Amino acid sequence: MRAIIKYGLNDGDIEVRDVPEPELLPGTVLLAARAVGVCGSDVHMWRNNQSWEVATPVIMGHESAGVIAAVGEGVTGWAVGDRVVCETAASICGECALCRTGRYNLCPHREGFGNLRDGAFGELLVAEPRVLHRIPEGVGFAEAAMTEPFAVAYNALVERAQINPGDLVVIQGFGAIGALALQIARLRGAGTIVVLGTNGDTLRLAKAREAGADHVVNVQAEDPAELLRTLGDGLGADVVVDATGVSIALKQGLDLVRPFGSIAKIGWGPQPLGFSLDPLVAKAVTLYGSFSHSWNTWERVLGLFASGRLDPASVIGGEYAIEDWEEAFEAMESGRNIKSVIRMSAD
Incomplete structure (x- = not known):
C-alpha cells in the first residue's frame, strides 16, 4: 500500500513509499482511511523540529476518518463498512491509575498513531475498537477527520480552562x-x-x-x-x-x-x-x-458536528492526493490553509 513515511531525523526526511499492508490481529479492526487531516505536528515532523519522541521509519498521520475494512477475531459491535473516526492513543497499558480513571490520554505507556505507532497516512490502519467512534449521518469523511483537532481544543477550553x-x-x-x-x-x-x-x-x-x-x-x-x-x-x-x-x-x-x-x-x-x-x-x-483527549471528548465533538454547532468544513483549506502531501504540508506551514486534508481514497 502507499503511505507517507518519516524515515529519518533530518529536515525533509519524508516520502511516499510502497509498504506492506498491516496484519489484522485478534481484537483489532482494519480501518481503510478515506480522509486524514494534516496536523501542525506533522509539519513539525516534516521539518524535524518536533519536541516529542518519534520512531523511524513510521507512517505518519493521526487525524483519521474511514470505513472498517475487516474485523478481527473476538471483536463485537463493529462491522465491515461502518464509517468511523479513530482516536490517537494507539496503545495504552490499561492498568495504571490514569487508564483506570479514564485519563488514558496521559498514560505513561501511551503510544500515539503517527509518531510511535504506524498512523493513518497509509491506505490501511490497524486499531483497537476502544478508539473507534461512529461518524454521524450527514458528516463527510473530510469533516470527520477534523474530530481530533477539535477534540484538542474542546479538552483545553471546556474540560481544562x-x-x-x-x-x-x-x-x-x-x-x-x-x-x-x-x-x-x-x-x-x-x-x-x-x-x-x-x-x-x-x-x-x-x-x-x-x-x-x-x-x-x-x-x-x-x-x-x-x-x-x-x-x-x-x-x-x-x-x-x-x-x-x-x-x-x-x-x-x-x-x-x-x-x-x-x-x-x-x-x-x-x-x-x-x-x-x-x-x-x-x-x-x-x-x-492540556494534552490530547478522551472518549467522551470525541463523542461531544461529533455530536456538535452533527448538530451544526461546530463547523469543521470551515477550516479545511484544501484536499490533496497522497502524492501531493508536500503541497498540503506547505499550505499549512505558510498559513494559506488552516487545515489540509489528504484524501486517501475517492470511495
Missing part, C-alpha cells in the same frame, strides 16, 4: 488549534475574542477576522496589552489560549491574563523559558496544561 459566557479570551496564534479554539470559545459564550499573531501571520490574522475574532493584533507592530486595557474593566483576559508552542508566548500570556484568570497551554515547544514565573504567583493565575 473553562470559558464562561461573557469572558474576554485571548488566543495566541491562529494556526489550526487557534482557529478551532476560536470556534469553541464562541460556542462557550465568550464575550470578546482577541487573536494575536506576528509579521508572518498576515494571512492567518485575516482569516481570524473572517472567522469572527473581535480584534486581531500583530504583536510585532503593536502592544496587545494596550488594547486589553480598553476592553472590559481593563484588568486583562479571563482566559489566554497559548496555541503557538513558542515558549515566549507564555511570558506574554502572563502579562495579558487578569488576576485570578487562567492560561490554557496547548502548543508544544522545546525552547527554555528564560523568564520569571513570579507573575503566575502574584496574579494567582491558574496555568492549565
Whole structure:
C-alpha cells in the first residue's frame, strides 16, 4: 500500500513509499482511511523540529476518518463498512491509575498513531475498537477527520480552562488549534475574542477576522496589552489560549491574563523559558496544561458536528492526493490553509 513515511531525523526526511499492508490481529479492526487531516505536528515532523519522541521509519498521520475494512477475531459491535473516526492513543497499558480513571490520554505507556505507532497516512490502519467512534449521518469523511483537532481544543477550553459566557479570551496564534479554539470559545459564550499573531501571520490574522475574532493584533507592530486595557474593566483576559508552542508566548500570556484568570497551554515547544514565573504567583493565575483527549471528548465533538454547532468544513483549506502531501504540508506551514486534508481514497 502507499503511505507517507518519516524515515529519518533530518529536515525533509519524508516520502511516499510502497509498504506492506498491516496484519489484522485478534481484537483489532482494519480501518481503510478515506480522509486524514494534516496536523501542525506533522509539519513539525516534516521539518524535524518536533519536541516529542518519534520512531523511524513510521507512517505518519493521526487525524483519521474511514470505513472498517475487516474485523478481527473476538471483536463485537463493529462491522465491515461502518464509517468511523479513530482516536490517537494507539496503545495504552490499561492498568495504571490514569487508564483506570479514564485519563488514558496521559498514560505513561501511551503510544500515539503517527509518531510511535504506524498512523493513518497509509491506505490501511490497524486499531483497537476502544478508539473507534461512529461518524454521524450527514458528516463527510473530510469533516470527520477534523474530530481530533477539535477534540484538542474542546479538552483545553471546556474540560481544562473553562470559558464562561461573557469572558474576554485571548488566543495566541491562529494556526489550526487557534482557529478551532476560536470556534469553541464562541460556542462557550465568550464575550470578546482577541487573536494575536506576528509579521508572518498576515494571512492567518485575516482569516481570524473572517472567522469572527473581535480584534486581531500583530504583536510585532503593536502592544496587545494596550488594547486589553480598553476592553472590559481593563484588568486583562479571563482566559489566554497559548496555541503557538513558542515558549515566549507564555511570558506574554502572563502579562495579558487578569488576576485570578487562567492560561490554557496547548502548543508544544522545546525552547527554555528564560523568564520569571513570579507573575503566575502574584496574579494567582491558574496555568492549565492540556494534552490530547478522551472518549467522551470525541463523542461531544461529533455530536456538535452533527448538530451544526461546530463547523469543521470551515477550516479545511484544501484536499490533496497522497502524492501531493508536500503541497498540503506547505499550505499549512505558510498559513494559506488552516487545515489540509489528504484524501486517501475517492470511495
